[in-house]
Amino acid sequence: MPSFTYPEKNELERFVAARYRTGWVWQVIFLSALIIAIFSLSALLLNIVDGAFGYVAYEFKKDPLTISEKPLDQLNQQELIALLQANLSRGAYNKLNNEKPMESRSQGELYNLVIERIIQVKTLQTYPLFRSLFEKAAIEAEVSERYPGARLEFRSWLSPTFLTTPQSSKAEFAGVRTAVLGSLWLVGIAIAFALPVGVGAAVYLQEYANKKSFISRVIQTNINNLAGVPSIVYGMLGLAIFVRAWEPFTSGAMFGITDTNGRTILSAGLTMGILVLPLVIINAQEAIKAVPDSLRQAAYGVGATRWQTVWHHVLPNALPGILTGSILAMSRAIGETAPLIVVGASTFITIDPQSPFTKFTALPIQIYQWTSRAQSEFQAIAAAAILVLLGLLLTLNATAILLRNRFQRRW
Amino acid sequence: MQPANNTQYAIETRNLSIFYGEFEAVTNVNLQIEKQKITAIIGPSGCGKSTLLRAFNRMNDFVPTSHVRGEILLQGTNLYGKEIDPVEVRRRIGMVFQKPNPFPKSIYENIAWGARINGYKGNMDELVEQSLRAAALWDEVKDKLKQSAYALSGGQQQRLCIARTIAIQPEIILMDEPASALDPIATLKIEELMQELKRNYTIIIVTHNMQQAARVSDYTAMMMLHGDTRSGTVIEYDRTDVIFTRPKDKRTEDYVTGRFG
Incomplete structure (x- = not known):
């Protein structure tokens, strides 16, 4: 073998140094990317706190x-x-x-x-x-x-009073109580709908359906694409189906409630549920996929049926991942504004939501409405409301993470 | 469980071919597995040993495109008959896998779960103890039954998997290279255990390790890729001492003496 295939000794040193240099340049690029990200996020937060x-x-x-x-x-x-x-x-x-x-x-x-x-x-x-x-x-x-x-x-502007008083036309007396409760109702309904339906669909797609068949490939592609559909489209869907077509149900008329139309928390919550459904399905699928096949084989090997395998082994082991997915879904649902505007959130409302069949407002709606006012005091309470929204988001996520860690019994 | 009719063999295959879609992985296998003996399946990589083994308890069913031609007869019943439930087959023919795969549960639960889902009604503590004793694991774990099965060593985990299989009282135990992930001492323990187990069970073991096949098995089936289709088949099946000392097929001789594969 000819010896000149590789650099000579003195040349080698330079060559190695050049490789280190390239590596160093890339390291600096990655570091600056991180710094830009941290800087933008800090600027955002400081701006709000300001x-x-x-x-x-x-x-x-x-x-x-x-x-x-x-x-x-x-x-x-x-x-x-x-x-x-x-x-x-x-x-x-x-x-x-x-x-x-x-x-x-x-x-x-x-x-x-x-x-x-x-x-x-x-x-x-x-x-x-x-x-x-x-x-x-x-x-x-x-x-x-x-x-x-x-x-x-x-x-x-962010104070205990701000959290506990309802909306007011004077910024000094306005609070976010109604909006926070509305947002909690919304997320609650959305998750109550999306989690069981999404996990069910994911279990079927992963454990039962023939993944190679044409139909399941079409369905899979559609779910992936639905996760990227702009939220306003879901708002239109919610308006057409939940607010209009299902009005007797969503307004509560079916249950003897007569003082509302279809623009209720229930309509908005279901719209949000559909909005986050693809997200929940995809995350649950990933979690189920991550359960090792050896575990399924072990269960089948001792004579378990498919259902027993799924219920006793696949789902418990996928649960932490599924909960992570629902955290993402919650975060998305709590911050969405566009579908709520389409579905018809009220911008001024001072009564706490009492049931799914009441008119409602939500934090993003409130913030949107306040930021569009010219007076500087409204800008201030909008900033305070954004902090409340961020705080609410962190609280919900922390709760979900705690729940996840509780379920996640490591063996 | 009393056999339906008193056939001579524990399980036998008749003209068995196994397909993955169009591809014929295993061709035309005729094996008669003796009762309460250890039968080894040996052969080079990719010749369909594991495929054949998995056909015995219908684990291949989970590969959507797989299908078989021919018959596997357990007590005279074709396991691939239309009225046969694969779940029932897997209860009667247990399986131990290549990598130890205990459930992420306690040692106790690892054994109790299989029994429970199969409707075991007796004393669970007793069953767990007997299964662990039969798998030569009881003395090592009797004080930590509530602990995680993952805390055990690889060899102990594999014996736990064997105990789990024994607990559902199968007629046949399939072992897919059960010691390939273990060190020599753990391997030896598994091999000793197999000698104990063959008093009550028929064992079929796939192994890459020729010495292991020679040491533990009573019968050996030699598999090899064969013919134009390059699909695996059993080229020789005989008593282990015959296969290893005076094989009839030249390819078997080359393989067991290490001149090939």
Whole structure:
């Protein structure tokens, strides 16, 4: 064999160095890709956090000191009622009293009423978090110049109150309670539909159907493609089928509920369920595929039927993977906006969803609606609502992961 | 279980050919497997040994395109008859696989599961103990029955798989290279165990290891690719000492003496 086939010794050193150099270049490229990804995600998060906290310049229509000697939040129920009676017009007071008698309202509710109806906070300007932190003096100067008499306060738009109060037309009093509950209902219905149907379909495709047959190949290709169909198309489907064609069922008319039309949580939840179904099927199929064949053979070898093999061995071993798939499905369902708009989510609604047959709103809808408002305080609560959405997503995912780890008994 | 009619052989094949789609993997096999003996199937790689073995308990059914021509008779009944349920066949003809494949469950459950799904009604603890004793594993695991089967060594796992098979009380045990993934000591234990087991069971073993076939088996079937179709068939079947000392076929002699394959 001729010796010049490979580089000579001195040449070899250079050759090896060149190989290391190429490797190093690629390593740097991969690292920068990672850095770009981390940078974009951080920028996204910081941008949201920036909007959700910060200084607020506001003024009172009526100064609390002029109507009460004690600070308002220290007044008891009777004093607050007296305050309302004294400062509201007779008609306005009676209207409120008719909605819900004053005596039956809690101190917190009355306090909110006083703030909302008498004090009437008016937000003049909001400032983002980072400006608030680093340019406090400039903000103070700007406020005293442009809004004489205004108060400046650091405010976290994301607060326990924000989570527990329903929607309001005034950003200062608006909350996401209705939207969060709506989103939870939606995801619940979507998963309750998609998980059993999706896992069932996956089990059939993997364990029963002849994978080489023309029909199952067509079905498989279609499922893969359906996972990529734009969500608005599913919205159209939901509108045509669940909202219109199945109206007696989805509006609850079948069950004696008469005050709604088909635009209910149930319609939206089922639409979301169909939307995530291909995702659930594909993930469940992958999980089932990952169960080693030796395990199936072991079960068949001791005389198990196909069903016994699937139920006792394949499904338990695929369960962690199936749950991972449902986590992805949940994440998708909770963030989808387009199909909800088509199916007809209400943008302004203050009553908690009580059953699947109620009108609803969801977090993405709420965020969309708030971001489209011009006032800066609505931008701030939109940012806060986005944080709630992210938090909700993380909570749901963490729950699913905990569940998965519980089921995943390692042998 | 009493045999339906008192046939001489544990199981026999008549003109058995096995196909994967159009491809004829095994051609025209006629074997009479003796009761309570160990029969080894030897031959070079890819000659259809495992295919033939899997035909005995219809494990080939899981390959969608596979089908057979000819008959396999168990107590005079054709296992490929229309009225035969493959699940029933697999209960009567147990199988031990090449790689130990215990269930991802406890040692106890590994044995109890097969018994339970087959409707065993007796005392489960007793069955587990007897099966483990029969597989020469009881002394090693009696204190850790609730522990994972995966914590056992490879050889112990394989003996657990044998115990699992014994627990459903089959008539025949098929072994597909049961020791190929094990070290020599674990292999020896399996071989000793097979000698114990043949008092009660008929054993058919596929092996690549010629010494193993010579050591453990009473009968040996030599398989080889054959003819224009290059499909596997049994070229010689006789008592093991005959196959290894005075084979009639030149190809068998070349193979067992190591001049080929």
